Amino acid sequence: MERKRLLLPGFISPELCEELVFVHKSCGVVGYRPHVFSTTLSHLVATNSAALIMPFIALRERVKEAVEEFFDCEFELFVEFTGLISWTTGANIGWHSDDNRDYLRQRHFSAVCYLNTYEQDFHGGLFHFQDGQPATVVPALGTVLIYSADATNIHSVDEVVDGERVTMALWFTRDQAHDEDKKLIDQLMNAMPLLRKEKDDSSDSLMNDLCGENYGIAPQPSQEKEESEGNADKDFTMTPKQFQSAPGDAILRDYFVPAPASTNMYWVTKSETVSSAPRNVGCETAYETITPNSNQEYDVRVKRLATLGFHCDYEPDSMLEKPLKLKYHHQCIAYEFANILHALQVVQFHEWRTCNSSSMCNKNQHEVKNQHEVMDMVFDHGPLKNQHEVMDMVLDIERTMVKPWEEYMRALSKDLLQMLPAWQNTGSIFTR
Ligand SMILES: O=C(O)CCC(=O)C(=O)O
Numbered sequence: 001m002e003r004k005r006l007l008l009p010g011f012i013s014p015e016l017c018e019e020l021v022f023v024h025k026s027c028g029v030v031g032y033r034p035h036v037f038s039t040t041l042s043h044l045v046a047t048n049s050a051a052l053i054m055p056f057i058a059l060r061e062r063v064k065e066a067v068e069e070f071f072d073c074e075f076e077l078f079v080e081f082t083g084l085i086s087w088t089t090g091a092n093i094g095w096h097s098d099d100n101r102d103y104l105r106q107r108h109f110s111a112v113c114y115l116n117t118y119e120q121d122f123h124g125g126l127f128h129f130q131d132g133q134p135a136t137v138v139p140a141l142g143t144v145l146i147y148s149a150d151a152t153n154i155h156s157v158d159e160v161v162d163g164e165r166v167t168m169a170l171w172f173t174r175d176q177a178h179d180e181d182k183k184l185i186d187q188l189m190n191a192m193p194l195l196r197k198e199k200d201d202s203s204d205s206l207m208n209d210l211c212g213e214n215y216g217i218a219p220q221p222s223q224e225k226e227e228s229e230g231n232a233d234k235d236f237t238m239t240p241k242q243f244q245s246a247p248g249d250a251i252l253r254d255y256f257v258p259a260p261a262s263t264n265m266y267w268v269t270k271s272e273t274v275s276s277a278p279r280n281v282g283c284e285t286a287y288e289t290i291t292p293n294s295n296q297e298y299d300v301r302v303k304r305l306a307t308l309g310f311h312c313d314y315e316p317d318s319m320l321e322k323p324l325k326l327k328y329h330h331q332c333i334a335y336e337f338a339n340i341l342h343a344l345q346v347v348q349f350h351e352w353r354t355c356n357s358s359s360m361c362n363k364n365q366h367e368v369k370n371q372h373e374v375m376d377m378v379f380d381h382g383p384l385k386n387q388h389e390v391m392d393m394v395l396d397i398e399r400t401m402v403k404p405w406e407e408y409m410r411a412l413s414k415d416l417l418q419m420l421p422a423w424q425n426t427g428s429i430f431t432r
């Protein structure tokens, strides 16, 4: 019988699953159907977060190779779509095949990568094939499900009844005209500020720092010396040896500060509501969980921050894209974020790295103190001396949260800048 589906448990490491969930929870927008959120690679590039495509690249390539091997079509496929998709309470999909619309006919194979686990992270959301085996797929962190996108694989997904079900969806095509890589490479070449033709001396200097001699940019010792002296009081999170010439803040910000998409892409409306304007929601409004309540409208970024205890006062239309400060419960935090997306990325990054979820925390329990516990200790308990110590450790948001995030983004940016010329030359996105 012709092969039509394959289940690969444990295909993705727990660490990578958690990293991709971090990307989704800090960058995702409202999806194509109610209760669904999505993060496409092209959206990451468009919101000045191109570095965050890096965690996808090797996995995307490995899944493509697994699909080609299983369906015996080595070197014939192109990735047509890559995206993180999450389903919250109420989301479901009835019987369908993945190529069931005229504009989807180019989709030949599907891969669903499960990034979290049934009955641990969400309830409901089981996957079913209409006929054949397996009849039901139970989503489990790290599992990849591969199937042909045609009518031999009619499937459905039960309604999610609680929590947030996160996947990476990939579609593959034999039709080069629908190759996602080419479009992404073009978009990257236009979006990366330091690769633009009009780049100035300071961007050359940053390129040198990030990429060494890969770009053939001559070092500028005298200028570097001046710059590093001029920025002597600034710590850009690199050791002096790695990073002798600190670039100007403006360039660094160009690199790392995300640029939000339009507000309506983050705004979840009541499905019944047709045209009401977004409500002005103050920071005291309770947003305990991402699980949407059909009676509420909300900005998904504000809600995700609130889920982790961080609140901001804002006017939906104007303030979120401007510099803003957060409160942790009722305590003001002095650090000013460039915009709400910046705040969300930093907070979600810290949550991921100090997380309470599966693998990492189990491994590092004695080393990593849960953010919430520490914060609660700061504000509610403990002798004053200890409070000060903990305050020093935690409330210095810039040092404990912003800088580690910058360091992570810098490392990814470096990898991206190093890969981009090869991607451009070959017209395809690959790691090796
Ligand atoms: O998330 C899943 O398990 C499958 C989703 C699906 O069928 C689709 O997006 O077409």
Ligand SMILES: [Fe+2]
Pocket: 096, 097, 098, 155
């Ligand atoms: Fe589907």
